[in-house]
Amino acid sequence: EVTHAERMEFAAALFDAKSDELRRLTPAEFYTPHAVCPDDSPRAGLPSGQLQFHQATHKIRVMAPSNGWGGTMALACEVDSWMRHLDRWQKVPKSPVTGLWFCKKYDQFELLRQKLLEPKCFGTFAKLGTSKFGSPQYQWPDGGTMHVGSYEGSNNQFEGIEPDFIVFDEPPSKGLWDSMMVRLRTSVEYSGKCWCKATQIDGW
Numbered sequence: 400e401v402t403h404a405e406r407m408e409f410a411a412a413l414f415d416a417k418s419d420e421l422r423r424l425t426p427a428e429f430y431t432p433h434a435v436c437p438d439d440s441p442r443a444g445l446p447s448g449q450l451q452f453h454q455a456t457h458k459i460r461v462m463a464p465s466n467g468w469g470g471t472m473a474l475a476c477e478v479d480s481w482m483r484h485l486d487r488w489q490k491v492p493k494s495p496v497t498g499l500w501f502c503k504k505y506d507q508f509e510l511l512r513q514k515l516l517e518p519k520c521f522g523t524f525a526k527l528g529t530s531k532f533g534s535p536q537y538q539w540p541d542g543g544t545m546h547v548g549s550y551e552g553s554n555n556q557f558e559g560i561e562p563d564f565i566v567f568d569e570p571p572s573k574g575l576w577d578s579m580m581v582r583l584r585t586s587v588e589y590s591g592k593c594w595c596k597a598t599q600i601d602g603w
Contacts, residue, residue, distance in 0.1 A: 432452075459595070461596075463597045476520050503550050554574045
């Protein structure tokens with residue numbers, strides 16, 4: 400006869416297995432934005448801005464953190480919450496979401512994909528493929544799509560797309576910024592958003 404202790408041990412092992420499976424599928428479920436700077440930071444104990452970034456409802460949100468603050472992590476988890484319509488603080492479109500993610504170079508994105516986006520944010524729930532533009536794109540099960548662009552491309556890349564959000568992982572050129580801002584989706588019920596991480600403040 401199975402003892403109570405053995406049943407509890409089996410249940411704990413099953414829970415751990417399911418937890419590991421969920422972590423691989425949707426790792427962003429385990430993301431908790433920090434509300435204050437970590438203890439090893441020069442600003443330890445002060446408001447960090449990561450939680451504040453997620454809570455802000457502005458059309459354009461900009462964060463200017465130091466390296467290691469978790470800016471790209473915050474951006475990617477925000478994207479995943481939009482794509483799965485599970486954002487705790489923002490009004491997200493009910494239909495499949497369309498987004499654009501811009502990085503400096505595609506080889507930079509490839510490293511980001513391997514080290515952060517897939518293992519810690521998008522998991523296996525989002526599938527990486529190639530868009531009709533020949534660039535990388537992630538697609539979520541409901542048809543939501545995030546196209547990946549590079550600052551090395553033209554300002555007119557992704558012509559015809561009306562995105563629900565645009566992510567700039569570091570500030571773009573003014574030409575690319577202006578070109579993308581006029582494309583954000585605008586309707587009676589919803590207005591497109593833009594999020595930018597700026598650890599390097601230069602340019603215009």
